[in-house]
Amino acid sequence: MNSRYIALHPKVNHSRKKIQLSPPTILALGFAGLIVIGTFLLMLPMSANSNISLLEAAFTATSAVTVTGLVVVDTGTDFTMFGQLIIALLIQAGGLGLMTFAIVALIAIGGKIGFRQQIIATAAFNQTSWATVVQTAKAVIVFALIVESAGMLILFLRWLPEMAWQQALFHSFFYAISAFNNAGFALDANSLMPYVGDPTINIIITGLFITGGLGFGVWMDIWQQRRWRKLSIYSKALLTSVVLINVFAMLIIFILELDNPETLRSLTSSEQWWAAWFQATTTRTAGFNTIDISALEDSTTTLMLLLMFIGGGSLSTASGIKVMTFIVLVMATYAYLRQRDEVVLLGRTIPRNTVRKALALTLISVALIWIAIFLLTVLQHQPFLDVVFEAVSAFGTVGLSRGLTGELSVFGQVLIMVLMFVGRLGPLTMAYFLASPKPKHLGYPEVKVPIG
Amino acid sequence: MNSRYIALHPKVNHSRKKIQLSPPTILALGFAGLIVIGTFLLMLPMSANSNISLLEAAFTATSAVTVTGLVVVDTGTDFTMFGQLIIALLIQAGGLGLMTFAIVALIAIGGKIGFRQQIIATAAFNQTSWATVVQTAKAVIVFALIVESAGMLILFLRWLPEMAWQQALFHSFFYAISAFNNAGFALDANSLMPYVGDPTINIIITGLFITGGLGFGVWMDIWQQRRWRKLSIYSKALLTSVVLINVFAMLIIFILELDNPETLRSLTSSEQWWAAWFQATTTRTAGFNTIDISALEDSTTTLMLLLMFIGGGSLSTASGIKVMTFIVLVMATYAYLRQRDEVVLLGRTIPRNTVRKALALTLISVALIWIAIFLLTVLQHQPFLDVVFEAVSAFGTVGLSRGLTGELSVFGQVLIMVLMFVGRLGPLTMAYFLASPKPKHLGYPEVKVPIG
Ligand SMILES: [K+]
Ligand SMILES: [K+]
Structure with a gap:
């Protein structure tokens, strides 16, 4: 049997042809399953304050x-606290990765993990050894919970003076995750x-997303x-790259937006620096904002396109092609x-x-984005920059x-859903697809072709 | 002496340090010289009907x-027939390449061509043997003149009924080149x-630019x-690729523009197909148009961005990264x-x-375009799509x-001039810079880094 494929249900197979699914396929199905469950939960009456359509629920879950x-x-406003809790749990499950949870669950119930699960998990963590995978998975969970808890505590104390304690607690829980x-x-x-x-x-939120976006490997x-x-x-x-990129982006954004009446000009000096820092770092790939993104100059937006494309660290909660890919x-x-x-x-x-x-x-990333x-x-029919940015x-x-x-048609929403799915799964699954190629000498003679 | 560098004026060298210029530098200086001469000629009172500024003349020459x-x-309208003639000659000189002319001129006057010129010429033609260079240079000139003359003759006959014969002659001369x-x-x-x-x-113009854009190598x-x-x-x-790309682009443009009242909808059926064909092929990298480019749908324009970036064949009158680079x-x-x-x-x-x-x-191409x-x-402050397209x-x-x-500021015009210069010279000079790397084993140990 090809080690890259896993036979599914070999016992119920009558036609002698095995249904073979590659680990990336199983991962994709796992993520899809999580989205389906999430969609179902978000459509429950107790999740939403107003009527949420199937597409809206599916988009939110994805x-x-x-x-x-x-x-x-x-x-x-459209979701109840229960719905918001579901969203937070979907984020946690998606961010830390299906595999972490699968492994931890299996370890927790004392069940033996089979060779098949080992391969899938190894692929998910971009690792080659099963021992490292288990160690990594445990470390990921512990690390995530410690960092999130610390962030949540400080956010709670920050919000306590201006909210009821229950609200402050939920807010800090949600934002930390x-x-x-x-x-x-x-x-x-x-x-x-x-x-x-x-x-x-500013410190806690950017600290949390930069920490998560660097990836667990670096912290380990x-x-x-x-x-x-x-x-x-x-x-x-x-x-080194992340520090350079963040500082460089902050300075550029500060300079470019300083005269923009809709962004920095109306702010105080310290607000301007915080805003420049926040918008510089959020692009890879946190997604929060403290100034109006649509009011930014085209030049700032062009810079952001590059930063969003690069993304964060490998084996992290960030996506994009990854900083190390860019460096290479x-x-x-x-x-x-x-x-x-x-x-x-x-x-x-x-x-x-x-x-x-x-x-x-x-x-492949450029091709996918171009097609989208x-x-x-x-x-x-929307401004080109808005389309590219989206x-x-x-x-x-x-x-x-x-x-x-908010302006997307049904087809547009489905397209963006596919893009988010491939964007998050792509690097992860490709990492496995592409990580261990079999050197296969085909013996074709070389040919010199002019290309420049 | 490093064979990649040529000592300039070694005899007037007093400091024992030789002024060394690489062939790409010499090529770039040659092109720059041609632009300076062209700018000067276009600024002559006999070249222009109205007052042409230095920047306008330099932009036109570039x-x-x-x-x-x-x-x-x-x-x-702004240039006299003399000015237009200068432009045509600059086009011919730039299109066929400085080197062709240098070689032909040297051969014509019976002068010996030195080792230095041989290296430069070899680099310019992306060839490795001097004999091939001379053969290629001759073939290029002969081929270009034959094709241009044939095109000019047919264009002349086409325009004769609707213009004075002198005007028809000049028109056909100008458009053929x-x-x-x-x-x-x-x-x-x-x-x-x-x-x-x-x-x-439609047939003659697209035939001419497709022929030139495929490159001399293919025709030889x-x-x-x-x-x-x-x-x-x-x-x-x-x-194969060019046929597929052209037919594919024609069909897509036809479909996307069919309902556009500013482009295809107001045309007859045969006009629609000619227009789709013309706009599909002109993108790589002719630059003529038979419908209003600014009226095209954003989707068509997005397709055109890709086609313009790919460009034509190597060793051709087209630029871009080149079709073969894309295939590779x-x-x-x-x-x-x-x-x-x-x-x-x-x-x-x-x-x-x-x-x-x-x-x-x-x-490097993507980086340059992004920076621009x-x-x-x-x-x-112009629409983003217009900026990207430009x-x-x-x-x-x-x-x-x-x-x-037409809306460019002084700085914008200079930027576009630099971009045109690098775009045309880049692939040519890089071809030499990059063509013969010296395999140099540095002996650094390998390191495995996660990148996806
Ligand atoms: K995000
Ligand atoms: K052109």
Whole structure:
């Protein structure tokens, strides 16, 4: 049996042909199952204050499970607290990943985990060893709960003076989960705009989504090594890049928006810096906002498109092509221009296969986004920038919008749902599809072709 | 001496440091020189009917030499016939390449061509042997003159009934050169819109620019081999792709624009098909138009962005990343998804270095276009789609515009000039920069990094 495929129900198979599903397919089905359950729960009368259509419920469930945050109904007013709780749980399940929960559940009930589940889990974590998977899964859960709890506590104390304690408790619970998982779901239609200059909210929310968006691998590395020079090449490169990108983006946004009367100009100086910082970091791929995204300059929006496309760290709650993919692409181009055969990063050679993976992943991502933009322009008549922004935001599961989400036709909503699903599942499933190619020499003679 | 660099004026060198210029630098300087001469000639009182500013003259010269066709003044009314002649000669010089002329001139005067010139010429033609270069250069000139003359003759006969013969002669001369070189310069502000349904104009103009845009390599191959199965892999892949892309684009544009009252709906059925064909083929990278580009649907425009970015054949009068680069990228992604170690095209393996070249070229192109869009949005306040279209059109030296060219600020014009220059020179110079990398094993240990 091909180890890349798993026979499903081999005993009930009469035709001698086995139904074979690859782990990525099973993962996709798992996510789809979660979305179906979520849709059902959100359609219960106790979930919604007003009548929620099937499409609206499905869109919300997809957005929550894929930790995107694009919404067609208002989370804060159209859903009851029960509905909001369902959304928070869908976010947690989607953000930490189906597999974490499957593994933990299996371990918790003391059940033996089979070879099939091991393969699926190994794939989901982008790991090669089963022992590492179990260790990782446990660490992920513990880490997530500790960080979320800490964030929730501070948010609770921040909100206690201005809300009833029950409300403050639920708010802090919801936002801690939504932020750590980079989901971007908010209980206010204006996201976090009322808190544009609030230091606590800015620090805690960006702290939570940056922590989640860096990925568990980096935090495990930091936890185990403690010292900078002992960190892995991956951790060093990622941390350095994220700091540079965030600071650079903050400065650019600050400069570009300073004269914009609809964004920074009307704010105080400290509010301006907080807003620049928040909008710079939220693009990869948190999805909250403290200023009106549709009022931003086209130049800022163009910068955001790039940042949303890049996304966060691998094995994280962020999506996009991932920071390391972007670094590998840049270093591969640099190596080629320097006429070097090897792609070097911080004194180490990037394996050839990793470069090919980065190329394939990026091209597929660009192709998907282009197709989505094309189809949206065929069926919707909206400003081009809004369409591009929506497509990139959905693919990167960012959740920022210039207002197109509410204008989407039925087809448009389904398209965005597909994009969010593929955007969240894609890198995850492709990671497995593409991680272990079998070198197969086909023996074709080489041919020189001009290409530039 | 490093064979990649040529010492300039070694005899007047006092400091023992040689001034070294790489062939790409010399090529770029040559193109720049042509633009400076063109600017000077276009500023002569006998060139222009009205007062032409330095910037306008420089923009026109750059657009002509880079065979782009973006214009800030009207070629037909603002320039005299002398000015138009200058533009035609700049187009011819830019389209066929500086090197062809340099070589032919040297051969014609019986002068010995030195090693230095040989290297430059070899680089310009993306060839490795000097003998092939001379052969190619001659063939290019002969081929271009034959095709242009044939096109000019038919255009002359077509225009004779409706113009004075002198005017018909000049018109056919100008359009034959502009079309074969994919320059897109027209003597009418509406480009070829008056001829939207004219079979002769449609066939000859598209025939000329498709012929020039395929590249000399393919035509030499066809001339030498005569039979399809004997053609090189490159020729087969290119011809097949171009036919598929053109037919596919024509059908899509026909469908998308059929209900558009500003484009196809008001036309007769045969005019509609001619218009769909013309606009499908002009994007790679001719730049003429027979319907109003700014009136096209956003969906059609999105398709055109992709087609303009891809461009034409290598060693041709077209720009863009080139069709073969696009094919290599697609096949590399396909190979990766199929877990194959080799990138296969029509039963042959694409060398690893070619794949890396395609990756580097494409990433640099995307980066340049993104930076241009960003800068344009910083300094201009125009619809985003118009800005993106203008940047892609300039980089691909296409010359189609949704009307932004005339609205450009001084800085915007300079930016578009740089983009046209890099777009035309880039692939040419990069071809040399990137063509012969020295495999240099740096001995860094490999490191596994997660990227998806
Ligand atoms: K998000
Ligand atoms: K052109």
